[in-house]
Amino acid sequence: MNTWGVPGYTESLELGAGASGRVVLAVHEETGVPVAVKYLSESLRTRPGFVHDFRAEARLLAGLESPYVAGLYEYVESPDGAAIVMELVDGVSLRALLRREGPLGPEAALVVLKGSLLGLADAHRVGVVHRDYKPENVLVARDGSSKLVDFGIAVDSGSSAGVAGTPSYMAPEQWTGAPASPAADVYAATATFFECLTGRKPYTGENLAELALQHVDAPVPADEAPEAVRDLVRRGLAKDPGERPARAEDLLAELESAAGAAYGPDWEERGRGRLAALVALLPLLLPSARQAPRGTADTARTVLGRRPRRAVAVPGRGCRAGPGCSCRPPPCSSPPS
Structure with missing residues (x-):
């Protein structure tokens, strides 16, 4: 089983799993914002076309602004895995x-x-x-x-x-x-x-x-x-x-x-x-009722873009989801200076 985790997040437990991957509850370490991380399964990540489709999902979410859709924070990809970090809906x-x-x-x-x-x-x-x-x-x-x-x-x-x-x-x-x-x-x-x-x-x-x-x-x-x-x-x-x-x-x-x-x-x-x-x-069944987070130690090259008019961006990271992608990081716990 692949134990790769998205750097900068502390994971706690699995919220769901299926043939295409799994979703875990995590916290963005810099801001303390809870998120849902969707990992592409290891078996699909090594098959042609599936990473492309996963990137396409991230790119699509990045272009969709709606309070009625769980939003994208960032798309992360490395040689060890791929993940979509999303708004956590309680x-x-x-x-x-x-x-x-x-x-x-x-x-x-x-x-x-x-x-x-x-x-x-x-x-x-x-x-x-x-x-x-x-x-x-x-x-x-x-x-x-x-x-x-x-x-x-x-x-x-x-x-x-x-x-x-x-x-x-x-x-x-x-x-x-x-x-x-x-x-x-x-x-x-x-x-x-x-x-x-x-x-x-x-x-x-x-x-x-x-x-x-x-x-x-x-x-x-x-x-x-x-x-x-x-x-x-x-x-x-x-x-x-x-x-x-x-x-x-x-x-x-x-x-x-x-x-x-x-x-x-x-x-x-x-x-x-x-x-x-x-x-x-x-x-x-509510994510807020689940156990406290535990740490993960794996590291990998990650990606994070910034969406215009959104608070906080992590320095030194650029989005690799593709041209036109405008991922956003989790919101600050306080307004940026």
């Missing part, structure tokens, strides 16, 4: 809430959808398609707000990047490898919204072929959703991308209208309160 995944609670209720489901749609909308405005919107990639914070994470397979809108995504949330056109479009993200967000409302995914299958056929041909199960939001589900899960809201901000406008008409002007406050109460039931 929250739990939407998947964890659904696993514990099942259906969240319409107001809470609308609040989750709104928060993450705001993140998608900011991505779509700069020409980025997420391609992997799902409950695992939405984090709900203590106050009931939500953020979108994991742009690992995101691409520029219009790119022909092949078939990619999580099958239960993939739009019909994603199964055919059509060029990436914001409408596919709208579909995935609506599929997740449906799951928040009903406790189940909109389509199931015994295998990938059957699941694909369901997404492509099966009727939209809008009647299983509360009546007030059926049109949102029906339009967001339309088979033809031309019949869906074209971008996240279009679905967001429809959401605001439907929610206000059905649940009154205080719907968002009630929904956020409900989500905050659910997060409070899972305190041990």
